[in-house]
Amino acid sequence: MKLTILFGGASFEHEISIVSAITLKEKLSNFNLTFIFCDQDHSFYLIDPSKMKATTFSKGEHKKMPNLSLTNGAFVQKGMFSSTEYKDVVLNLIHGGDGEDGTVAALLDFFSIKYIGPRVNASVFSYDKRYTKWLCDAKNIKTLKSEILYSDIHKDITLSYPVIIKPSSLGSSIGVSIVRDESELDYALDTAFEFDSSVIVEPFIENVKEYNLAGFMADDKIHFSIVEEPHKDEFLDFEKKYMDFSRSEQVLKADISDELILKLQTNFERIYRDLFEGALIRCDFFVIDGEVYLNEINPIPGSMANYLFEDFSSSLELLADSLPHAKRVKVNYEYIHSIASAKGK
Amino acid sequence: MAKRSVVYNQNRLDISYEILNPHAKRDIVFLHGWGSNKNLMKQSFAPFLGDFRHIYIDLPGFGASGSDLVLYTKDYAEIIDLFLTDINSSKDIILGHSFGGKVATLLNPKMLVLVSSAGIYVPKPLGIKLKILSFKVLKNLGLSKFRSLFVADDAKSLSESMYQTFKNVVDEDFSDKFRSYDGKALLFWGRDDTATPLHSAKSIDTLIKDSTLKVYDGDHYFFMKYAEDISKNIEQTFLKILGK
Numbered sequence: 001m002k003l004t005i006l007f008g009g010a011s012f013e014h015e016i017s018i019v020s021a022i023t024l025k026e027k028l029s030n031f032n033l034t035f036i037f038c039d040q041d042h043s044f045y046l047i048d049p050s051k052m053k054a055t056t057f058s059k060g061e062h063k064k065m066p067n068l069s070l071t072n073g074a075f076v077q078k079g080m081f082s083s084t085e086y087k088d089v090v091l092n093l094i095h096g097g098d099g100e101d102g103t104v105a106a107l108l109d110f111f112s113i114k115y116i117g118p119r120v121n122a123s124v125f126s127y128d129k130r131y132t133k134w135l136c137d138a139k140n141i142k143t144l145k146s147e148i149l150y151s152d153i154h155k156d157i158t159l160s161y162p163v164i165i166k167p168s169s170l171g172s173s174i175g176v177s178i179v180r181d182e183s184e185l186d187y188a189l190d191t192a193f194e195f196d197s198s199v200i201v202e203p204f205i206e207n208v209k210e211y212n213l214a215g216f217m218a219d220d221k222i223h224f225s226i227v228e229e230p231h232k233d234e235f236l237d238f239e240k241k242y243m244d245f246s247r248s249e250q251v252l253k254a255d256i257s258d259e260l261i262l263k264l265q266t267n268f269e270r271i272y273r274d275l276f277e278g279a280l281i282r283c284d285f286f287v288i289d290g291e292v293y294l295n296e297i298n299p300i301p302g303s304m305a306n307y308l309f310e311d312f313s314s315s316l317e318l319l320a321d322s323l324p325h326a327k328r329v330k331v332n333y334e335y336i337h338s339i340a341s342a343k344g345k
Numbered sequence: 346m347a348k349r350s351v352v353y354n355q356n357r358l359d360i361s362y363e364i365l366n367p368h369a370k371r372d373i374v375f376l377h378g379w380g381s382n383k384n385l386m387k388q389s390f391a392p393f394l395g396d397f398r399h400i401y402i403d404l405p406g407f408g409a410s411g412s413d414l415v416l417y418t419k420d421y422a423e424i425i426d427l428f429l430t431d432i433n434s435s436k437d438i439i440l441g442h443s444f445g446g447k448v449a450t451l452l453n454p455k456m457l458v459l460v461s462s463a464g465i466y467v468p469k470p471l472g473i474k475l476k477i478l479s480f481k482v483l484k485n486l487g488l489s490k491f492r493s494l495f496v497a498d499d500a501k502s503l504s505e506s507m508y509q510t511f512k513n514v515v516d517e518d519f520s521d522k523f524r525s526y527d528g529k530a531l532l533f534w535g536r537d538d539t540a541t542p543l544h545s546a547k548s549i550d551t552l553i554k555d556s557t558l559k560v561y562d563g564d565h566y567f568f569m570k571y572a573e574d575i576s577k578n579i580e581q582t583f584l585k586i587l588g589k
Contacts, residue, residue, distance in 0.1 A: 183367075183368075184367060186433075187347055187367060190347035190348055190349045194348040
């Protein structure tokens with residue numbers, strides 16, 4: 001299959017995206033891949049697959065590679081006398097800002113480029129953890145109780161310690177800390193506010209059971225991955241998650257009952273339907289006293305959570321064949337014509 | 346890393362900082378030199394001084410702390426003072442490298458650690474004087490566009506406000522400030538330092554009443570290699586102060 005991997009982006013997770021793309025190059029060796037890098041200034045570059053190494057980008061060598069722009073239905077490389085179009089399905093692999101906040105989704109929809117990834121609405125609800133809570137309330141899915149703090153308004157928290165503090169709008173554990181007593185609160189807030197002007201505070205539950213489940217919709221059916229129980233020292237910090245992406249062996253299935261698997265799948269499907277079509281997402285759940293709580297939605301999981309799928313390549317092909325189309329309104333000037341003819345002109 | 350804003354003269358400044366060993370009872374604050382940032386200090390000192398809460402700060406206009414204000418060294422000191430009060434830090438030990446040494450001195454900590462500190466005026470070599478003179482002639486002739494050929498390396502990539510700040514702080518004489526510091530001071534220097542030469546260390550050592558100078562092999566950045574030994578000296582000296 002032909003697939004274009006779009007990665008990078010002006011995001012705190014820019015470097016993770018590069019690692020993700022390099023991992024997928026290895027995982028999808030049976031695909032015909034094109035790599036398009038978006039740098040922090042929003043320029044697009046066509047990356048020679050043999051140069052898909054982290055240092056290519058840290059050293060700025062990508063700047064010597066062909067510049068791309070967008071046109072209807074394709075990325076295009078303009079030459080002096082001719083231009084080359086890249087029309088393959090795009091895999092949006094930009095984590096964090098740009099990729100997951102709806103910017104790239106809007107851009108690709110606007111130019112009618114087919115892509116794997118969350119659409120604008122799905123991005124809005126999953127990127128900001130405050131809105132994810134609203135979504136869950138509306139879809140009748142449990143989440144932990146929480147409080148929201150803003151950088152410019154002083155407010156005390158009422159939850160009892162320990163609590164976990166997260167910037168509202170980031171993944172990958174950046175800016176996240178566990179606070180065990182009040183003396184640790186200020187620094188944790190300053191750390192989170194470096195990344196976002198609002199933060200979400202939740203109770204931190206020691207040794208909580210955590211399960212990850214990925215999946216996507218194709219042929220009007222959700223295709224699930226295995227359920228993973230992530231190994232964690234308290235919680236995955238930035239470095240751990242980063243290392244996690246590049247792991248190559250498949251993880252072991254969580255040792256849980258079929259009943260619980262079904263519960264997790266039901267919750268997943270409720271979140272996914274009528275919002276995430278076109279995307280392969282990973283939902284991270286907590287299970288407390290047999291009840292399932294949604295922790296977060298990763299609409300573009302690190303290296304697409306490939307390690308959770310038994311046959312990742314075929315899964316991606318299946319998804320690529322069932323992408324939603326952005327509907328474009330047809331403008332036919334009927335109204336203006338009718339007025340014009342009524343006036344006899 | 347973390348960020349906290351302080352309001353100084355009606356201006357809001359975002360200070361980027363990082364804390365290590367958050368539960369330690371005594372504080373050591375690290376202030377970097379001109380053109381540097383907190384990461385350089387952290388790289389060197391993070392593994393040591395485990396009984397202290399380390400506070401690494403990006404001075405306004407450097408690292409991740411933005412600023413478009415034109416400042417003097419005393420402004421830097423007042424801003425950092427406000428910041429330290431805000432995060433409930435006691436000024437037990439403040440370590441300053443180069444320009445950070447001047448800021449550290451003004452903050453008047455219990456114990457002052459000066460690492461290749463600036464603050465003693467070093468007359469410009471004749472070559473530089475001629476360079477400045479010839480630029481002034483060109484400027485009067487309306488040829489100031491050649492400025493980049495004359496500006497010091499330290500100042501080349503600076504914004505206009507930081508360039509003004511640079512000019513404000515670069516040639517200050519801090520002899521009086523060193524003289525009036527009355528706590529314990531440790532001075533660490535690199536023998537082959539050309540930015541803040543060893544003779545300025547000797548001057549500072551004479552000016553400060555209770556100071557000790559230790560000289561190492563190396564240049565202006567010698568401390569990156571000798572952070573462990575410097576840290577041991579700091580610990581031992583601080584224990585003595587506490588014992589008094």
